[in-house]
Amino acid sequence: MHVFTRSGVERTSQKFHSTDTSTVKKNKQNKTATPIPSRSHNRRPLPPIRPPSPALPPPQPPLPPILRSRLASPPSASASLPPLAVFRLSPPSRPPHFPTSTAAAPIHHPAASIHHSCARSAGRASTFPSKATRLLHWWPPPNPVAATSGSRPCRQEGFVRSLMEVCAARAPGKIILAGEHAVVHGSAAVAAAIDLYTRCSLCLMPLADDKAAATLELDLKDPGLTFSWPCGRLREVLLTDEAAGAREARPCSPDRLASIARLLEEHEIPEAKIWLSAGLSAFLFLYTSILGCRPGKVTVSSDLPMGSGLGSSAAFCVSMSGVLLTAAGVVTAVGGISGEGMGWELVGKDDLELVNRWAFQGEKIIHGKPSGIDNAVSTFGSMIKFKKGELTNLKSSNPVKMLITDTRVGRNTKALVAGVSERASRHSDAMASVFNAVNSISEEVSSIVELAANDEIAITSKEEKLAELMEMNQGLLQCMGVSHSSIETVLRTTLKFNLVSKLTGAGGGGCVLTLIPTMLSNLVLEKVIAELESHSFRCFKVEVGGQGLQVCQGGCSYFNGDVV
Ligand SMILES: Nc1ncnc2c1ncn2[C@@H]1O[C@H](COP(=O)(O)OP(=O)(O)OP(=O)(O)O)[C@@H](O)[C@H]1O
Ligand SMILES: C[C@@](O)(CCO)CC(=O)[O-]
Numbered sequence: 001m002h003v004f005t006r007s008g009v010e011r012t013s014q015k016f017h018s019t020d021t022s023t024v025k026k027n028k029q030n031k032t033a034t035p036i037p038s039r040s041h042n043r044r045p046l047p048p049i050r051p052p053s054p055a056l057p058p059p060q061p062p063l064p065p066i067l068r069s070r071l072a073s074p075p076s077a078s079a080s081l082p083p084l085a086v087f088r089l090s091p092p093s094r095p096p097h098f099p100t101s102t103a104a105a106p107i108h109h110p111a112a113s114i115h116h117s118c119a120r121s122a123g124r125a126s127t128f129p130s131k132a133t134r135l136l137h138w139w140p141p142p143n144p145v146a147a148t149s150g151s152r153p154c155r156q157e158g159f160v161r162s163l164m165e166v167c168a169a170r171a172p173g174k175i176i177l178a179g180e181h182a183v184v185h186g187s188a189a190v191a192a193a194i195d196l197y198t199r200c201s202l203c204l205m206p207l208a209d210d211k212a213a214a215t216l217e218l219d220l221k222d223p224g225l226t227f228s229w230p231c232g233r234l235r236e237v238l239l240t241d242e243a244a245g246a247r248e249a250r251p252c253s254p255d256r257l258a259s260i261a262r263l264l265e266e267h268e269i270p271e272a273k274i275w276l277s278a279g280l281s282a283f284l285f286l287y288t289s290i291l292g293c294r295p296g297k298v299t300v301s302s303d304l305p306m307g308s309g310l311g312s313s314a315a316f317c318v319s320m321s322g323v324l325l326t327a328a329g330v331v332t333a334v335g336g337i338s339g340e341g342m343g344w345e346l347v348g349k350d351d352l353e354l355v356n357r358w359a360f361q362g363e364k365i366i367h368g369k370p371s372g373i374d375n376a377v378s379t380f381g382s383m384i385k386f387k388k389g390e391l392t393n394l395k396s397s398n399p400v401k402m403l404i405t406d407t408r409v410g411r412n413t414k415a416l417v418a419g420v421s422e423r424a425s426r427h428s429d430a431m432a433s434v435f436n437a438v439n440s441i442s443e444e445v446s447s448i449v450e451l452a453a454n455d456e457i458a459i460t461s462k463e464e465k466l467a468e469l470m471e472m473n474q475g476l477l478q479c480m481g482v483s484h485s486s487i488e489t490v491l492r493t494t495l496k497f498n499l500v501s502k503l504t505g506a507g508g509g510g511c512v513l514t515l516i517p518t519m520l521s522n523l524v525l526e527k528v529i530a531e532l533e534s535h536s537f538r539c540f541k542v543e544v545g546g547q548g549l550q551v552c553q554g555g556c557s558y559f560n561g562d563v564v
Contacts, residue, residue: 072403072529072539168201168552169322170344173304174311174377175402175504175513175544178445178473181420181480182438183371183386185431189438190394190445191373192383194542196303198315200323205295214295218283221301223273227280229263234284234293237263246290246328249357252365260284275307275412279316282362286317290324290358298323307410309505314374317362321355322347322549331355333553344550352379355549368414369421381548385446387439396545397452398459400466401516403529405501406538407486409509416506420480434479441469441476456519463517467500470515474502482507489535490514497528 172193179189205214214231237259252260260281269277287298298320304312325331331354333345347355359375373386385392424431448466453459474491477483487503490512494501501514516525529539 072533072541166201166203167323167326168199169319169326169549170197170199171315171318171322171378171549172197172311172381172546173315174374175404175511175542176309176373177449177504177513178469179373179386179438179442180503180505180507181417181477181482182435182442183373184369184417184420185424185435186388187435187439188385188387188442188446189371189373190383190385190442190449191377192396192544193377193381193546193548194310194544195546196310196542198300198302198304198312198319200316200319201299202323202327203297204291204327205297207294216287216293216295217297218280219297219299220276220279221299222306223276225269225273225276227267229284231293231295233266234263234288238288238293246325246330246358247354249354249361250289251361252285252289256285257281257365278366278414279313282313282317282365283320285365286320286324286358286362290321290328305406305511307412307510308406309503309507309510310404311374311378311505313366313413314359314363314370314378317359317366318355318375318378318549321358321362322551325351325355325358326551326553331551333551337547337550343552345552346547347549347551352549355379366414367417369417377548379548381546383449383545385442387442392446394446394449396449398462400449400463400544401518402544403514403516403525403539404504404542405490405512405514405532406540407484407490407509407512408536408538409484409486411484411506411508411510413506416482416508420482423481431480434476438473438476441473445469459518463515467515467517470502470513471500474500477503477507484509486537487512490532490537493531493535494528496531497524499528 173196174191174193177190177192179187179191183189207214212230212232215228216231216234217226217228219226238256239259263284264277264280267280269280283298287296300316300320302312302315304310304315306312322331326333331347331351334348335346337344337346356372356375356379359379360370360372363370363372363375371386372389373384376386376391377384380391380393383394383396385394424435445466448462448469451462453462474483483503484507486509487507491501494514499514499516499520501512504511504513514528532539
């Protein structure tokens with residue numbers, strides 16, 4: 001059992017700036033209370049569920065391409081065996097997926113610009129020179145260290161490699177088996193990485209003679225938007241040029257957050273995509289803190305549905321921190337991943353700790369008061385128990401099958417976390433008991449997943465215990481006020497088949513986990529999925545417990561802004 005410690009965790013909540021959308025929009029979700037029916041073996045019906053307190057539902061973006069291939073019932077597929085989430089502690093063998101680039105129509109602004117992508121599949125003339133041209137353009141290296149130290153030598157802080165200016169990182173999403181929300185208040189939680197990734201790639205531009213022309217560009221493939229800021233404007237507003245040192249993760253001060261908000265206001269982000277502003281703030285903070293105001297282009301693409309409980313914000317912050325710290329020369333790859341063949345490499349433990357600390361600072365901008373579990377599991381991978389910043393690796397001895405159902409109801413983690421904290425301050429004793437009960441559940445779940453079950457009876461008994469704990473955890477999440485009528489529909493549907501489900505992540509919509517017993521017949525499973533999908537939910541499979549952050553240092557190449 002390995003134990004990592006996340007140091008430097010700040011538990012004070014940070015007030016968000018004026019672009020925080022949770023105050024702008026109200027939750028327009030269906031607020032009808034829906035009771036759950038009792039199970040066949042005489043369980044009492046649970047009390048009606050009140051919809052979560054102020055959650056902002058971002059409009060659900062189209063399904064990421066990789067998820068389309070994971071749908072339990074692809075639109076045109078015949079009724080074959082539906083795929084499931086399987087806990088597996090080996091790294092996934094599926095090669096990474098990179099979506100195609102998008103077409104853009106620019107909207108101009110004097111200080112900053114934003115481009116809206118029109119079609120996922122349409123090609124776009126690359127703004128990147130070919131690799132050969134870039135090398136020529138960059139020669140001789142701008143730093144004397146590079147000139148004297150060989151082809152891959154530049155590992156000094158503050159110096160960015162000149163010959164291999166392209167690097168990339170990818171970080172996985174996660175599911176939470178037990179303990180969400182309570183973990184923010186000090187309880188234990190159990191989470192596992194899934195094999196859906198967010199990828200960030202970075203191309204550092206030459207420090208142009210014409211400083212006025214230098215820009216920082218961010219291409220977000222999933223919402224289909226490109227943002228750019230003149231580096232001069234960044235210096236002017238952030239009152240900084242140089243990165244203050246990437247080796248120490250620093251929090252974003254309220255002043256800096258206010259300056260970042262000013263930079264974002266200049267962009268006039270479309271109202272329908274205003275929920276992106278939290279991620280943009282995290283990006284500007286991480287980029288300028290780690291690399292200063294130097295010109296570059298960052299491209300982000302993700303397999304994860306955003307704002308659905310699968311840790312998209314953590315995967316965004318971890319992959320972003322990973323690529324920036326790699327470019328800054330403070331994080332180094334330690335070796336390849338067998339079977340991947342795409343140049344992804346693992347990162348050493350100390351470097352992962354640093355990435356995790358930076359990502360946590362980014363998560364604080366997006367979430368307000370994160371526990372740190374999402375960025376920890378995205379950074380370190382595997383299955384973990386997390387309590388008060390301490391992480392314990394869990395070795396799952398039997399595969400545990402989970403079906404993931406995306407209710408497609410958008411919500412906002414920050415608002416949901418704040419809602420639970422408000423309830424905790426209104427009913428401190430009652431909520432302390434709820435958090436305490438969740439802590440016991442998570443501790444028990446973490447012991448059970450490590451138990452080796454060697455025959456059908458032992459496996460069934462293990463799964464029954466897990467199911468009961470998941471059911472209890474879901475009941476306590478309802479007490480916290482983070483369930484939703486769509487989640488209740490999933491619970492009700494799976495309960496008809498005697499299957500247990502619980503929400504995963506922040507709740508309020510998003511994704512739900514259903515434990516699939518090893519002995520369940522495929523026929524029954526198909527019926528469950530068909531019924532879930534008849535409610536317009538999406539069911540899909542993931543592999544669980546794989547690697548965390550991976551980087552690609554040079555050696556990766558670019559086409560139209562995507563790493564290929
Ligand atoms: N690929 C991406 N591109 C741009 N922004 C992203 C991306 N992924 C996440 N984000 C940012 O993170 C926000 C979603 O974070 P949120 O915490 O609400 O959901 P989540 O992390 O998917 O769910 P949970 O925290 O419950 O696991 C988005 O609104 C956006 O600001
Ligand atoms: C809801 C929460 O517990 C998990 C979100 O994935 C928030 C957190 O721990 O930061």
